[in-house]
Amino acid sequence: MESGSREAFAPPPFDHKTPVSSITGPPDEKVAGAKAPPAGKPNAWDHCICDYVNPVVARVKRRPLFQKIIIANTALIAFVALAIFYFNEKYYQSSSWERVSLFILGGVAISVLINYLLVRLAFHPLDDVGEAINAIRAGHRGIRVPETPEDPQIENLSRSLNQMLDAMESTRKRAAASVIKAQEEERRRIARELHDEASQALTGLIIGIKMAEETIPEDMSDLHERLSTIKELAHQTLNEVHNMAVRLRPSILDDLGLAAALRSYGKELSGNSGIQINMQLLALTERLSPELETVLYRVVQEALTNVVRHSGAGSCQVRMRRTDDNVQCLIEDDGKGFYPGEVMTSSAQGHGLGLHGMRERIELVEGRLEFESEPGKGTSIFLEVPLSNEEAIW
Numbered sequence: 001m002e003s004g005s006r007e008a009f010a011p012p013p014f015d016h017k018t019p020v021s022s023i024t025g026p027p028d029e030k031v032a033g034a035k036a037p038p039a040g041k042p043n044a045w046d047h048c049i050c051d052y053v054n055p056v057v058a059r060v061k062r063r064p065l066f067q068k069i070i071i072a073n074t075a076l077i078a079f080v081a082l083a084i085f086y087f088n089e090k091y092y093q094s095s096s097w098e099r100v101s102l103f104i105l106g107g108v109a110i111s112v113l114i115n116y117l118l119v120r121l122a123f124h125p126l127d128d129v130g131e132a133i134n135a136i137r138a139g140h141r142g143i144r145v146p147e148t149p150e151d152p153q154i155e156n157l158s159r160s161l162n163q164m165l166d167a168m169e170s171t172r173k174r175a176a177a178s179v180i181k182a183q184e185e186e187r188r189r190i191a192r193e194l195h196d197e198a199s200q201a202l203t204g205l206i207i208g209i210k211m212a213e214e215t216i217p218e219d220m221s222d223l224h225e226r227l228s229t230i231k232e233l234a235h236q237t238l239n240e241v242h243n244m245a246v247r248l249r250p251s252i253l254d255d256l257g258l259a260a261a262l263r264s265y266g267k268e269l270s271g272n273s274g275i276q277i278n279m280q281l282l283a284l285t286e287r288l289s290p291e292l293e294t295v296l297y298r299v300v301q302e303a304l305t306n307v308v309r310h311s312g313a314g315s316c317q318v319r320m321r322r323t324d325d326n327v328q329c330l331i332e333d334d335g336k337g338f339y340p341g342e343v344m345t346s347s348a349q350g351h352g353l354g355l356h357g358m359r360e361r362i363e364l365v366e367g368r369l370e371f372e373s374e375p376g377k378g379t380s381i382f383l384e385v386p387l388s389n390e391e392a393i394w
Contacts, residue, residue: 074112326367366386
């Protein structure tokens, strides 16, 4: 038999909305002769009860799990208390109903209170889990869910969540490290091309203009003036290309190290912006690892760029020192300040990208970065990076 004919004999799919009679076929004579249950009061009474019960049940279903348990236990205690009261009145009548009612109400109140305290105590670890998840969502990625050995199920849940968060954090860090490494390589390549190709072409152009000036008679003052203007424009373009190459990847960072690169950048930025930038670099005579020098230079560069663009400050202090275990840096300005939490959690496009980038780089080397600022009180940025860390991505 063909598959088409087999499908023709297959029973139709069941649908809850389809009447039963349409599935089972017409009733036989015995069933057709049976009397149907009388309609009227029972069905109307059931419908009336459902109108009151269903909304209550729906509201209870929307309550948190803690409240559901409290409601269920309270209803159970109240039902048992009413049953005791009923049987006492009907069969025993040991005392007056006022005294029994007072006793039962007191027992119900004490039972509900004890039930509330015990359930609240039992659900407290879940509250800790919720608070930790909310903190992680707000940007505190180093927080983990506390593990409570008193409750094996919650402990297993907390451990699973922490393992998932650790795996996600490790994946995020490795992805960020790959992106930043690729970005630095691209910066280095573009800076080298600007220095080797564009700068050489502009230098050749300036030399050609000078040679043209020497061959033109001195009485052609208009032409001399035009060539002088072109030569000045070529000089400006050459300087701009050089500055662009330095901003992309300063060769002094690779050649002379972090201290020389920061002093050079601070001097250049101070001259261009008019902001007094003071550098105090202590115990940085020895070279750090190339990755660590790159991270520290980029973070300080981003911080000083934000000072120039947004702070409106008149001066800025950069204090960096190396100890036996780490490198610490404090950047302070006397600008207008801001609220770091609002900027970093803002949904506006472009807001807080520099701060997030600074924190991202510091986390790659297992360091810590703190912002302290208020409107009208300037800004302080503190960072600390360990010199050696096996868990660092870079």
